[in-house]
Amino acid sequence: MYESSTTHDLILYYFNEVELSDTVLIQHEIDCNPETEESYQEIVQVMDHIDQCMVNPSSSVIKNILNYSHSLK
Amino acid sequence: MQQPVLNDRELVEMYQQGNEDCLTVLIERHQKRIFSAILFLVNNRELAEDIFQDTFVKVINTLKKGSYNEEGKFLPWVLRISHNLVIDHFRRNQRMPMVHDKEDYSIIESLQLMDDNVQDKIVKEQIYKEVRLLVEELPYEQKEVIILRHFADMSFKEIADATGVSINTSLGRMRYALINLRKVIEKKKLVLAA
Numbered sequence: 229m230y231e232s233s234t235t236h237d238l239i240l241y242y243f244n245e246v247e248l249s250d251t252v253l254i255q256h257e258i259d260c261n262p263e264t265e266e267s268y269q270e271i272v273q274v275m276d277h278i279d280q281c282m283v284n285p286s287s288s289v290i291k292n293i294l295n296y297s298h299s300l301k
Numbered sequence: 302m303q304q305p306v307l308n309d310r311e312l313v314e315m316y317q318q319g320n321e322d323c324l325t326v327l328i329e330r331h332q333k334r335i336f337s338a339i340l341f342l343v344n345n346r347e348l349a350e351d352i353f354q355d356t357f358v359k360v361i362n363t364l365k366k367g368s369y370n371e372e373g374k375f376l377p378w379v380l381r382i383s384h385n386l387v388i389d390h391f392r393r394n395q396r397m398p399m400v401h402d403k404e405d406y407s408i409i410e411s412l413q414l415m416d417d418n419v420q421d422k423i424v425k426e427q428i429y430k431e432v433r434l435l436v437e438e439l440p441y442e443q444k445e446v447i448i449l450r451h452f453a454d455m456s457f458k459e460i461a462d463a464t465g466v467s468i469n470t471s472l473g474r475m476r477y478a479l480i481n482l483r484k485v486i487e488k489k490k491l492v493l494a495a
Contacts, residue, residue, distance in 0.1 A: 235476050235479075236469075236472045236473075236476065239472060239475050239476060239479070240457070240472070243450060243451075243456075243457075245456055245457060270479065270483055271479055273486075274479050274482045274483055274486070275451060277482070277486065278447065278451065278482075281337070282333045282334060282336075282337035283333065283336060283337055283340065284332055284333050284336060285332060285336040285349070285350050285353050286350060289350045289353055289354050290328060290332065292354055293324075293328065293354060293357040293358070293361070294321070294324065294325060294328075296357075296358060296361060297321060297324050297361045297365075298321060300361065300365055301319070301321070
């Protein structure tokens with residue numbers, strides 16, 4: 229990844245936190261600049277990787293929670 | 302005829318009116334994201350499950366009392382509760398999880414591989430080894446910003462307010478988290494899906 233201000237823009241873009249006008253500019257930069265595109269893809273890939281690693285709690289924990297809720301009826 | 306999918310706000314309202322099934326739907330919808338966020342922070346399954354349970358006890362108590370007012374933002378609200386409980390835990394133990402004991406329970410052990418075929422198991426085990434490295438090696442503040450932004454869907458402004466730093470600092474932490482995560486992934490030559 230290169231200079232931090234550009235990376236910050238790409239991070240904000242990934243999380244949909246940029247103004248519409250900036251969105252168009254950043255998307256254009258990603259489309260036209262291979263270095264920017266590579267940096268953006270790095271962000272996407274790392275975040276995708278995190279998504280792939282999500283796990284559920286055990287069913288006994290869920291059961292305990294639901295039982296607690298029922299007990300308050 | 303297909304039933305309309307109720308949004309979180311509708312489910313919360315119906316639960317507050319006494320429909321217990323709505324809590325089941327809310328938990329099923331969000332359990333993976335909430336539990337994973339806790340697990341990423343504490344890297345200990347039993348502790349993560351305790352905090353997950355305590356989180357929902359607080360959620361239930363608040364909803365039953367009728368004092369919930371975060372309209373339409375159920376998931377970020379629950380994740381903020383869980384995050385506060387994680388912080389409370391580490392304050393009580395007077396340490397933040399910057400360095401993890403290798404003997405501690407790791408994220409790998411919480412993953413269920415029973416239903417996979419052999420090839421899937423090998424692929425998953427490789428990925429989970431990477432995840433353990435990510436969880437163990439990433440500084441707490443960097444894990445925190447990823448969880449609050451990516452899992453809790455809080456804006457960088459909201460994260461900055463919640464953690465007492467500037468937006469630029471939050472963005473910087475995210476930037477370094479991404480760099481560190483990428484380094485670990487590259488070090489192990491993990492091929493990520495594009």
